[in-house]
Amino acid sequence: MILADKIIRLRKKNGWSQEELAGKMNVSRQAVSKWEGAQAIPDLEKILRLGELFGVTTDYLLKDDIEDEEFTDPNLDSSVKRITLADANEFMEWRKSASIWIATATFLCILSVIPLFILGAASEIPSVGISENFAGGVGLIALFSIVAIAVGIYIYTGIKNAPYEFLDKEPFDAEYGVRGMVREKQKAYRNTYVKGNIIGGCFCVLSPIALCAGVFTENEFLITVMLSVTMLIAGIGVVFFIIAGVRWASMQKLLKEGEFSVQGKKVSRVKESMGTIYWLVVTAVYLGWSFVTNSWHSTWIVWPVAGVLFAAVMILCNLFVDKNH
Known part of the structure; x- marks a missing residue:
C-alpha cells in the first residue's frame, strides 16, 4: 500500500475531511489532495507530523510493504478495540438523541399514576357518579398502558445502544485526536450541562409547593389534583436532569472519567x-x-x-x- 492510500485510510478512520487534515497539518486542501492522489509526496517534516497526528510510525507511512498499521505506542494492545473520531462522534450524536427518548420514558413513568390518583379521588365525589371499582380499573389500565409505552421506549434505546455496550463492559483505547475532540465538546457543553442541572433542581425543589397549597383545603379531590401537579413539575425537573446527564455521561465515558x-x-x-x-x-x-x-x-x-x-x-x-x- 502506497503512502497516498495510507493517508486516505488514516484520514477517514479519524473522520476528517481533507480540509480538516489540511488545517491540522497547516497546509492547503490542495496539498492534501495531491498527497492522496499520489501527485506529490510530503517532505520529511510533514511525514513526521503525519505520523504524530495519526499515531503511527514513519516506517508504516514510508514502506509500501507494511500493510498493517504500526502505532507509535509500544504498549498498545491490538486486541483492544480502538475508538476513532468517527466512532466517538457517532456515539455522542446517538446519546444526544437517546437522552430525549430516555427522558420521555421516565417522564411517562412518573405521570403514569396520575390518572389512577385523579379517578380514585373523583370516585369519592357523589355527583361524579364513578364507582371505586370503575375508577381503580380504568386507572390501572391507564397506568399499565403508559408504563408499557415507556418500557417500549427503554427497549428501543437499549437495542439502539447495543453497538456501544462494549464501552461499559470491555477495555478500549481512543485513537489519536479523539480525547482532544471530546474534551473540546465537553468544554463547549459544560455551561448547558450546569444550566440543565440548575433548572432541573429548581423544578424538583419547587414541585412540593403545589401539594403544600392543597393542604389549605379540605377538598380531597383538590388535594389529589395538587399532588398530580407536584408530580408533573417534578417530572419536568427530572427531564432536565436526564437530558443534561446522559449527554455529559457520553463524554465522560469516552474519556474514562468520573463514574466511568x-x-x-x-x-x-x-x-x-x-x-x-x-x-x-x-x-x-x-x-x-x-x-x-x-x-x-x-x-x-x-x-x-x-x-x-x-x-x-x-x-x-x-x-x-x-x-x-
Whole structure:
C-alpha cells in the first residue's frame, strides 16, 4: 500500500475531511489532495507530523510493504478495540438523541399514576357518579398502558445502544485526536450541562409547593389534583436532569472519567443495583397495600415518602461503597 492510500485510510478512520487534515497539518486542501492522489509526496517534516497526528510510525507511512498499521505506542494492545473520531462522534450524536427518548420514558413513568390518583379521588365525589371499582380499573389500565409505552421506549434505546455496550463492559483505547475532540465538546457543553442541572433542581425543589397549597383545603379531590401537579413539575425537573446527564455521561465515558473510570464503574454498578431493588420494593408495597385495602385515594403517600427516603438510601450506599473501596 502506497503512502497516498495510507493517508486516505488514516484520514477517514479519524473522520476528517481533507480540509480538516489540511488545517491540522497547516497546509492547503490542495496539498492534501495531491498527497492522496499520489501527485506529490510530503517532505520529511510533514511525514513526521503525519505520523504524530495519526499515531503511527514513519516506517508504516514510508514502506509500501507494511500493510498493517504500526502505532507509535509500544504498549498498545491490538486486541483492544480502538475508538476513532468517527466512532466517538457517532456515539455522542446517538446519546444526544437517546437522552430525549430516555427522558420521555421516565417522564411517562412518573405521570403514569396520575390518572389512577385523579379517578380514585373523583370516585369519592357523589355527583361524579364513578364507582371505586370503575375508577381503580380504568386507572390501572391507564397506568399499565403508559408504563408499557415507556418500557417500549427503554427497549428501543437499549437495542439502539447495543453497538456501544462494549464501552461499559470491555477495555478500549481512543485513537489519536479523539480525547482532544471530546474534551473540546465537553468544554463547549459544560455551561448547558450546569444550566440543565440548575433548572432541573429548581423544578424538583419547587414541585412540593403545589401539594403544600392543597393542604389549605379540605377538598380531597383538590388535594389529589395538587399532588398530580407536584408530580408533573417534578417530572419536568427530572427531564432536565436526564437530558443534561446522559449527554455529559457520553463524554465522560469516552474519556474514562468520573463514574466511568475503573473505580467509578464499580461504585456505579452498586448504586444502580441498589436503586433498582429499592424502587421495585416500593412499587410492590404500593400495589400490595392498595389492592389489600382498596384505598387508592390514600396509598399515594408511599411515593413522596419513598422519594425522601431514597436520598437517605443513596447516602448510605455511598458510605458503604466508600468504606469497602
